[in-house]
Amino acid sequence: MAISLRQRALRGDRLIGVLLRMPSEELVEMSAVAGMDFVLVDCEHGPADVIALRHHIALASVHGVPVIVRVGEDDPGQILRVLDQGAQGVLVPHIDSREQADAVVASALYPPDGTRGFATYSRAGRFGTVPAAEHRAWFLENTLVLGMIESPAAVAAVREIAGAHRLDGLMIGPSDLAAASGPADPSLSEAAAAVDAALRAEGRLRMDIVGDAAAAQAAFSDGAHLVVYNLAHSLMNHLEHLVEGRPWPRRTPTGPTPTQPDRSPKD
Template structure:
């Protein structure tokens, strides 16, 4: 299948992961097409638009996807818990994949996959006249082939989910596992960092054992390098943290706070 103008389409995130690539992306909760464009210009591999903790306005999302397409950067969308209707709209708009939060069991994982794929793997409603189908100008066969490249990321965010990580990761159609360290810490009653790290390690080990990619949220370059050394293929920079670190450093250059900010719950790889 060829793209517009007869050009060969770029490889999907799923294909790049299968080839063993390590991919870096940025997590955005603030609606800003310019930030998405900047991520593409900077050379990141993908962005994540957070519709769970950020706005779930699909008109805004379409603007972000259009900006991303102009820069040749893929977009993953984090939907809410068990939101198949939002998942459908995100994919119809052209998202490269979905991150499903609060996947606690194999059954939750199966529902996430079902919302993300066409039959027989899933039960996504079929349409070629959407933006993803180039407004009806592609054949059904080509559209189905492109949709098969949808990346499905299961978020593991509770102690129960960590215990079921083998079954979650082993669910057909799950491509990657992301541990949500903040929710995991809250679920465990905010224990010490060692407890959270041990649970995360178990989930990551289960993902790798099943041949799934590990996605890890990090606050900066040091965390990214640590995560890559630990085997993560998908690095996701928490841009709220990156921006706040940068702004604090600009506001108080040389101060202890600007050089050693507080330890965030969603940055387990950050050096103390």
Template sequence: MLTENRLKAAIAEGRLALGLLGSVPSPLLVEMLGHAGYDFVIVDQEHVGVNPETLENMLRAAECSGLTALVRVSSSAPDGILRALDAGAQGVVVPRVRSREEAEAIVRAARYHPVGSRGISGGRTTGFGRIPLAEYLQRANREVLVVAMIEDREAVEAIDSIVSVPGIDLVLEGAIDLSQSYGVPARFDHPEVQQAIRRIAEACRRHRVPFCAIPRLPGQAEAWSRDGAAALLLGDDRGVAFRALKAHVSTVREELSGKQGGAASP
């Protein structure tokens, strides 16, 4: 059932929110993220195949652990936005928004009349009828987050027209795809890419639209916090889990190696 969007509330109150990209299609892992203390998760449907039943269960896991769950849809197509929100997502992250027209279209797809044209349905989002439908429509328009991802040079050039669209609640940078668009694939640290991200953040500041950064270089998390970022996306669950697992087994191997070496010493 749709409840208060804690991420949206944190942004409105000026509290820095910390999140993770959910690339592992596992409700259990989403639940762990909530109890571990993350503020939000972005369930990835752009690069990961998540079936509808698993998606619903991942969103339920977020609800039960106090985690705000957004879904990164595969494109700006209205049907994908509709299905993600009807499954219970508290917001959608739309990749590769390039123009004001595309930004306006995703706002219409994600919201009901009078600001949008999202198809109306009941089901789990209304608590199967616990929230009267008319009340739910108003609540959904208030609580659902619409997030535009900026991942192309074209979008950077049009950034002021994109972020000035009413109903865009948050802007997320996509440095990896930006690097390709700028002709330096995978070089997210390239000066042109970093300058593009700064242009995005500055446009958000001018238009008073919250900005979500992805710290990738040493010191960037602190720098973005000082510069007024509303949220930080701290990588994806696969990377965090892999590094933790690798460190864990390496530590044990080193301990065992040290003990064996000590036993063999005269």
């Protein structure tokens, strides 16, 4: 098997991918053909169920592109199912404490490092054709376990969270963090600095979400190991740019009057 996404990240490769929350096999394939290092499928805010997700993972594997899945909050059952279908990693939202980080790791890894239910007859075990010991050893070594920092409480506890055994890294969820923060809480830039410092101190990976190539380059220059584009954000920007080619005034949408769109990348 080719080197895993986790091993590439740990050896220092700078990896770029897309956050896909719209179920679409074509977008998975287009991302692979374009040269993305990974696809992050969103099962927290996105509508994809396990069947659609399996199709996405299977198609990505044809192109040799690994898939990470953002699961729902506090859902060890979903972590089990997405890994059984062949995802190489999980991204878990709303990690506010070391205890929650430890629970995520336990759900994602086989014993002795975790409590993930063991099965070799799923897609991840090539339907029972991989010897049990080999299957367990590969996933213990190569499952990428990432968490999200999305509240002031998480920022305050980030050093303890980042120190959780076998938690590979963290990503800030800027939208949730901004929504959860009040005037007395650290600003987004201050929170980002605190998270970055904790990750550096603990030797963990940092994932950033960005809106365009310039922001991706800036994130890598600032120390990010994995950078992900919000594909819906990028597609909407592109579609709105294409509409500007029409010489007539922009069509007035039906329904409620839209507000001015927020151009910041959403998580």
